[in-house]
Amino acid sequence: MADTEIEQKPHAPVAISTIPENPTVGEVESEAASKKLKDAKKAKVSSDKPKKNLVQGFTNFFYNPRMKTVFGRSSLNWAKLAAFYTVFYFCLGCFFVGLLYIFAFSLNEHEPRYYNEESTMAIRTTATVVGMGFRPQPRVDDNLIVVSNDPDQQARIASSLRLYRDVYLVQGNDAKTENCTAEEPASELPESTACLFNWFHIVNTDNHPCSDNNMYGFKKEQPCVLVKLNKVYGWTPLAGHLPENIQELRGIRTQESRGSRTKKTGPVSDVYITCDGTNPADRDVLNDIVYYSLDKPSGSTKYGAIPNYYFPYRNARDHVQPFVLVQFKNLPIDRLISVTCKVWAPNIEHDTRAMRGMTSFQLYRTHPNEKSDNNDD
Structure with a gap:
């Protein structure tokens, strides 16, 4: 019997999968601890960010180097504000001194305007309080x-x-x-x-x-x-x-005559x-x-x-x-x-x-x- 040639076809590649070994308890705990550490770092970074922004905001309020402002105002703005209040309070002071002078000019240096029965000393009484x-x-x-x-x-x-x-x-x-x-x-x-x-x-x-x-x-x-x-x-x-x-x-x-409280004799x-x-x-x-x-x-x-x-x-x-x-x-x-x-x-x-x-x-x-x-x- 003659030798017959058997044609062999190439085989398709076969995917080899490795079955992992069963993880131990220590490896599971290590992986969980690592995940918690990463979460804590992320939380710390997120909590520090508002504080940093708040400090930066206060610093910029006192002095902003980029805008060149102090307390939110530029030097020109502060100059205008100072000039306005200087004039305002000067005029207000002059007005007060003027009214005070007019009031003092109308008073008598030796005699009060209201006294005795005409003053508050005679309130609720018919005689001056002594x-x-x-x-x-x-x-x-x-x-x-x-x-x-x-x-x-x-x-x-x-x-x-x-x-x-x-x-x-x-x-x-x-x-x-x-x-x-x-x-x-x-x-x-x-x-x-x-x-x-x-x-x-x-x-x-x-x-x-x-x-x-x-x-x-x-x-x-x-x-x-x-x-x-x-x-x-x-x-x-x-x-x-x-x-x-x-x-x-x-x-x-002495006898008090009738009506003597109103007519003194x-x-x-x-x-x-x-x-x-x-x-x-x-x-x-x-x-x-x-x-x-x-x-x-x-x-x-x-x-x-x-x-x-x-x-x-x-x-x-x-x-x-x-x-x-x-x-x-x-x-x-x-x-x-x-x-x-x-x-x-x-x-x-x-x-x-x-x-x-x-x-x-x-x-x-x-x-x-x-x-x-x-x-x-």
Whole structure:
């Protein structure tokens, strides 16, 4: 049998695929960790981008090198803005000064435009509000006056009253003053002229109980308290019915006629000042009070009086407001006493809540030196 040739056809290429081996647990975890790291980097880049843009925005707001601007404005823009506001505020200032000058030119240097019943002082009342004050007052926010046997404490409280006297109650030799009398009252004085009156018209000797030598009474634990009226321009006591208590103290009796509240007749009243305990318990221990005033510089146990011809106050530079010195004797030890002083005149009203026509302070007498001695024993 003859050999037969067998024609072999070329075989088509066969795709060989490799079957991967089963992955281990470590490889799976490594691949997951790598994916998380890539995600974290992408998140960080995306979060840092707004911060960078914000910082860049602030930097460009302060100064933009590309636009050559500061705070969003160029140098020319800033120059125009500065020129505008310079002119604007200059014109505004001139307008304000002009109005202020016109207002000041229309005012009187010595007399206010509205005062007494025409001013707000007469709101809700038929009379001008007259206030009072007292000295010494070492602390402006406290009305306590301590009376002590301690020499240092006595010197401190006396220095407070001395300072007030030297500043407000003394008239210099060059003061523009004239004597005021019933025939020539303060209302008849020339403009800028004050009545001749100062501290030494009442405390006229070195032996006076309220003199410097006696430390205004504190040296003997009998303090002298200065009680005064506040300065109210144009106010003067009027003629009319005196209060009942003043009539009793003066030993006189007047009848108030019908309609006398609207029509005042008779002589003009003086101004009277009295002091007493605020509460009944305080009145029981305040039984020895002496008043030193223009009416009686030597002292009175009934009241202090200021003559009516020392009013009104006219805004004179050298004016000293008339006052009364009230001396309290025989004060009890270690007892706080509340004192209320009132001013009396026909056209003065009292209001305890608003402290109109009155003033109030407290007295406290103590002996700290004796207490310290007892503690040492």
